Amino acid sequence: MICTTLPFSILCIPSSAIQKDPRELIALESVVNVRCYELTALYFCALLASKGCGDRKLKPCQSLCKETIRSCGFFFDIFEAYHEHRDCTQFPNDSNNPNTFCIGHREVLNVRKMKLRGLCHEGFRCDKKRCIPMDWKCDGHFDCEDHTDELKCSQCPDQLFCGAGKCIAVEHICNGVFDCEWGQDERNCVRLSGEMGVIGEGMLELYSPNTTSWRPACIQSWDSELSATIICNILGYKLSSRSMLGENNKLLASVKYNQSKEYYDENKMTVYREIRYCPDTFLYPSISLLCSNFECGVRRRPQTIFRKTRIVGGRPSLPGDWPFLAAILGGPDEIFYCAGVLISEQWVLTAAHCTGGRKILGDLSEWTIQLGMTRRHSHSFFGRKVKVEKIIRHEKYNNGPVQHDHDIALFKLSEKLTFHEFLLPVCLPPPNMILKANISCTVIGWGRRNGLEGADYEPTVNEVQVPVLDRDLCNTWLKQKDVNITEGMICAGYEQGGKDACQGDSGGPLLCPMEGYRDR
Secondary structure, three states: OOOHHOOOOOOOHHHHHHOOOOOHHHHHHHHHHOOOOHHHHHHHHHHHHHOOOOOOOOEEEHHHHHHHHHHHHHHHHHHHOOOOOOOOHHHOOOOOOOOOEEHHHHHHHHHHHHHHHOOOOOOOOOOEEEEHHHHOOOOOOOOOOOOOHHHHOOOOOOOOOOOOOOOOOOHHOOOOOOOOOOOHHHHEEEEEEEEOOOOOOEEEEEEOOOOOEEEEEEEEEEEOOHHHHHHHHHEEEEEEEEEEEEEEEEEEEEEEEEOOOHHHHHHOOOHHHHOOOOOOOOOOOEEEEEEEEEEOOOOOOOOOOOOOOOEEEEOEEEEOOOOEEEEEEEOOOOOOEEEEOOOOOOOOEEEEEHHOOOOOOOOHHHEEEHHHHHHHOOOOOOEEEEEEEEEEOOOOOOOOOOOOOOOOOEEEEOOOOOOOOOOOOOOOOOOOOOOOOEEEEEEOOOOOOOOOOOOOOOHHHHHEEEEEEHHHHHHHHHHOOOOOOOOOOOOOOOOOOOOOOOOOOOOOOOOOOOOOOOOO
């Protein structure tokens, strides 16, 4: 019952209000659990209380209704909570008279004051506008735009802290040497200046940590047969179809690629170690490339030792571990409620039930897709937030007797994305592929760990391995729960549970290894 989450009691809730429509109560609980507004539960419980307080019925204040509808109206539609009390004008107007007899006036004011003062009841204040978990401070990953979470750490007060007791100077970033335990100092160091989607095109650029900017790379030596292909491979493309050397450019960085392709396949980090700064008095040629055949599903993450923490059968992921995972955000405050997966530079795959109930919402501006991040509350140094242009559901979704059959949908993004180490597309299985039973796959997402009432979604992506199950075996296990796995579904997990997807993981991917590919 949603009213049990309140820190105080509201009397006069009649049993008839609770038993009248269980589906409506489930929908209301779903809206509360998504945490779109701090006082949503108070509003719903005030509605129930107004039905049973005798002659002097206690109703919610108009301000409480307006704030709830503004923040959570999107989720009313998503979860089909079509409550009759969405018209706030029928409730007592407390805007001019604070002594109006209604529920919620004081609480609404308190929430407003707390937001204005920027208080963090739990966690660390970040960029003067966000709260992040306290254990993210001085953990070796930059979560704040101003880097305050990794500054003045006891381990290294005058340098950058990058975890495991390691301190580095700024000039050690993108120098071709792994100084940090998780390799975050050598990520996203090379790019093309134009586009980097299915096709990569533009001038080769290197990240300069001293100027915190991207600078054209100058070429000291160039092999016309090998160098372009090697650089395209490093950027995630299989082929190089064009390369051009420009002349007389005054540049600040240099790169030297004159070893064999096999050498760089085995020693890719050597490429970064060959980066040099060019003296200002010299002129070097620059390189323009056209790369093609982008490789999907490749996690360009250095091989490191995972932390041993176990979280509900899984483990927390590190920033950049899952570059194709998407967070589906809804409403004016961009509240997380579902996941998805990037499949191309402009399309995200998700679950159909994440797009609403019987019909898709008409106002697409209410959706935001966040990509390139594993920590939901971190500043997006390399991630993107993109609006939605179009939504396509599976034509057979919920058309049969089984709920959530063919539960799949597509978001078309309002713009094409630029790929890099933190933002990459996943591979789709070939048509008519049969997923074999007992193969080990990975579930990832921000779902709630414990499923407790009122629990928040996880701030960090969790990952867990689960086996794919034979459909008949799965139906045997689920028979007593009156659940049927159809041809439009996949079953994975364990009979006893413990390792599984959680609430909030909806729409996220089931990732299975590609046969013959070690890293995909």
